Amino acid sequence: MSKFWSSAVKRSDPYIPGEQLNDPKIIKLNTNENPYPPSPLVLDAIKKEADQSLRLYPSPTVDELRNEIADYYGLGKDSVFIGNGSDEVLAFSFMAFFESGRKIRYPEVSYSFYPVYAKLFNIPVEEVPLQADFSIQASDFHSSEGGVIFPNPNAPTSLYLQLEAIEDILQHNRDRVVIVDEAYIDFAEESAVKLLHKYDNLLVIQTMSKSRSLAGLRLGFALGSPELIEGLIRIKDSFNSYTIDRLAIAGGIAAMKDKVYFEATREKIKRTRIWATQELRKRGFNVLPSQANFLFATHPDKEASSLYEQLKENKILVRYFNKPLINEYLRITIGTEVEMDTFFQVLDKLLKK
Template sequence: MSRFWSPVVHGLTPYVPGEQPKLANLVKLNTNENPYPPSPRVLDAIRTELGNDADRLKLYPDPTGTQLKAAVARHFDVAPEWVFVGNSSDEVLAHTFQALLKHDAPLLFPDITYSFYPVYCGLYGIDFEALPLDEQFAIRVDDYLSRGADKVGGVIFPNPNAPTGRLLALDEIARLAEGLPDSPIVIDEAYVDFGGLDAIPTAVALVKRHPNVLVTQTLSKSRSLAGLRVGFAIGQPALIEALTRVKDSFNSYPLDRLALVGASAALDDEAYFEQTRRQVIASRETLSNDLAGLGFEVLPSAANFVFARHPAHDAAALAAALRERSIIVRHFKAARIDQFLRITLGTDAQCALLVQALKDILA
């Protein structure tokens, strides 16, 4: 502490990101990164951007991200005016909290969810209520609707939820948007691309029918670009204008030149995207079955991770034992989930090493 700190800083409880350990022969399954490299087109685009004229780096990038907005718009079949881009979905969410979610009535989100949400509320002075998930760790839409339309300042949740991995059906999201027409409904879709083989359960279609729905996504997970820090939001123009007004009052140039061209290239390579996301989904099914065979309870996951607990073994002890074998998973100490491990989907070889290590530990 310091006497120079503002009252805001004194009251903050910052978000704790996943560990980035420096261990030899590390099997890193703790931060939901994609185990596969990004599309080769990403590096080609970055090399081209640098190779054409290195002097470009002395100039500011496009403050509006026109090229990237166009790529997002093509992918989702919306107008570019319906797209907002930012430096990671965390920054997009931060602007969303300030632009759309600070009202007299409290913001609502699940009690078990992305732990950055209460941090943003503390930073921006937003009143909130955390509504409990049910016994199967699912969101109950009726709990939100029962508050009354005039007593909800907004709703936000990840879909699939984090860290549980559970997916809320689109008809339930539509029911929420219809039942709270005067409240912004923000769907944080960081993991949605892993939600289904034949159809990705994104809520972007609902954006076209509901002016209060905003969808946010990231290129960190399914596009393997966690290192570039690129995120975006899709909503009707009035919502996008609110985010832009906040962005331009904070940082007019949130995305650098390399991020803009690399992210655009990744979005345009549909074949590579489809190949890698299907590989992750297949690995998820295999790992879920393997863990169940070892006696774990595994929640149904629509993400690039699984959430599992063993009825006879303490989760913290299991995480520590795995760490001794240079395998890192995520353990949360929060109430209701302190006996669960969140395990990122690695390559099949990495998942096999995890399963073998767990067999040895449990034995």
């Protein structure tokens, strides 16, 4: 502790992201990146933008990209906010809609950045236990004091919550903001975006990091009623006028335009997910029914922590959370078919031990 640190630094408990090892031989199934590269049109757009215009500030309002996303979802531009990855959008949302004196609710097993934001912004929390099967019970989120946030599909469980349940949560929190964090929604049934016309308390947050293969470019966005979006803009414009650089704007626009590539890669991942789930089950794993680009699995006879270590020794990186309730599970990102083949070959070797 330094005498120069503010109380915010002192109470903070920073997020620890998944390992980023610089070994190209490693099969990286640990941070839910897309195994396929971004659309070639995205790379072309970025290279074209990498010219002398970089000396100029980007658009502070990012209107062109907002319009592109708005069109994709049939919304108006004033229903779209863009941030530097969905983590920044989440941080701004905590600042814009949650309050120091009022308890917010999120699932006990969930994205581990939520408690980090809550500590930073001094927002009290109620962590809501999940059902025994890791599912979310909507009624547990009724009448929250300060608001609600949950991922759908949930991470790291991979489970999808039906829109009827989300609607039930929205109806029972009319005066509070309900944030649905849809980082993985493009691999699932359907987005809560279709509820936006009915609920002005709904904020949907998405990212280009997963389904659009752009984790390295840092683009996330929020969709909501114009008054919620205005709240986010006011925070952002009090924090950093230009959060999205020129290259990311160009790349993001191209990514939204190339629907054919987007559909093709997400279908490939969904097919690999079905196959990989079956393969894990054949080997005795209990695998939750995933609607994300990762699997959450446990083996009755093998310790998750040692499987994690052994896989790592064999140059395969998966995610292990040493936390209550989930410390017997591994979170395995869906890789290419070739990567998953290698994963299963190594796994078979380890299971025989």
